[in-house]
Amino acid sequence: MKPECSRVMDSLGGPLPAELTSHVATCEDCRALVGGFDALGGVPVAPPSEEAPAPKLEAAHQLALKELAAHPKPTPWWRELLVLLAVYAAVLGGALAWLGRDGMVGNRAPPMVVAAVALLTLVLVGGGAVLALAPSRRRLPWGLVALAAVGVAAVQVLGGSGLQIRPPMRGMLGCMGSEVAMSVLPLAVALVLLCRSAFQPVRALAAGLSAAGVSLLVLHLHCSDGTVSHLLSAHVLPWLVLAGVAVLVRSRLPTRSYAP
C-alpha cells in the first residue's frame, strides 16, 4: 500500500485534500476503496440497537453492578502471575527435594551444560507464564512460541550425557509417569487462571509449555539417563503432549472474562 493510499484511508468519511483527490483519480485501488466506502453512505451510523428492548440492557446493567458490588477491588493481572509462579516454585522445590534425596543433580552431562540447559528451560517456564497471563495489545505470534518450544526441545536433547543407566523401557516409563504426575498441579492452576481472559490457542499453548516445563526441568536435573532416544521419548515428547492437552482442555472450559 502506497503512503498516499494510506492517507486516503485515513481521510475516509471526510473531505479529501486536493492532492489526494488527484491521487484517487489515478489509483484504481483507491477508487475501489472510496467506492466501497461510499456504497455504505446511505446506511445510518446510528446502531440498530436504538430499537433494542431496554429491559434486557437494564438486566445486563444490574448484573454487572451486582458483580462490581461483590468485588469492589480489582485483581491486578500480575498478582495472578505471582500465584502461578509460586505454584511452579513449590512444585519444582518439592519435586527436587523428593526425587533428589540421594543427590539433587543426577544428570551426568558436564555441569556447565546442565546449568545452561536448566537456565534456558527456566526462562521458558517464566516467559511462558508471562505470555500466557499478561494482557497484551498485540496478538501473541505463533512463530515465537513455536520457536521457543523447538529451541528448548533441541537443547534438552543435544545437551544430554549420552549415557544409559537404566533399562530403556523402565527408564522411559518412570520419567513419563513422573513428568505427568508433576505437571498436574501447575497445569490445573494455569488453566484456572487462563479462564480469566479470552480464549486464545497460542496463549493456552504458552501456558501448557510453561506449566509442563516445570517437570521437564526437574527431569533434566534429576534423570541420569541421557541418550537421545530417552530424552526425546520420555522427556520432550510428554512435555509437548501435555502442552497440547492444555490447549484442548482450555478450549472446552468456560470463560470467566473475555478481556484480551
Next chain:
Amino acid sequence: MARFCEGDSAAFDALFQRYARPVHGYLTRLTGSPSTAEDLVQLTFLSLVRARGRFQAGSRFKPWLYAIATNAARDSQRRGRRPEELTPEGELPASIPADTPGPRDSGLENAVQRALAQLPEGQRIPILLHRFEGMSFAEVADAMGLTESAVKVRAHRGYERLRELLAALHQETQE
C-alpha cells in the same frame, strides 16, 4: 475508567450509559441476531467488571471494550456451532443464516448486511468498527490486536469487496 477500576459504581453507570447501545449495535451487525447481541452485551459488561484489573492505565478504553465484545461473540459462535461451521482458522463464519432477521427492515441496510455477511471475519470487523463505530484505524488495530498497517490492508480489501458485492446486489434487484 480509573474511578471504575477502583470500584466506583457511578463511574460504571456512566460507561454503561455511553457504550451499552453502541456495543449492542456492533454485536447485532457482527452476529446478525439482535437477541444473541443482547446476551453478548451482558457477557461483555460482566467481563469488563471482572477483568478491569487487566486494563492497562493510559491505554484507550473504547478499543478494549470492543475487543471484549468481539471475543465474546467469537466464543459464542465457537461454542454454539458445530466445528464444521467454523472457518479452518476458527473464525466466525463468513455468512449468516438467511432466516436470521436483519437489524432493520430497510432495503439498503438489508443489502449492506447481506454484503457484510459475505466478507471474511478479518475484513468484516475492521469495516464494522471503522465505518459504523467511528473508530480510527489506530483504535481498530488496538481492538483487534494487530498493527495499524495490517488493519488498513484488511479494511482496504474489505471495502473493495463490498463495492463489488453491493454492485452485484444492486444489479440483482434491478433485474
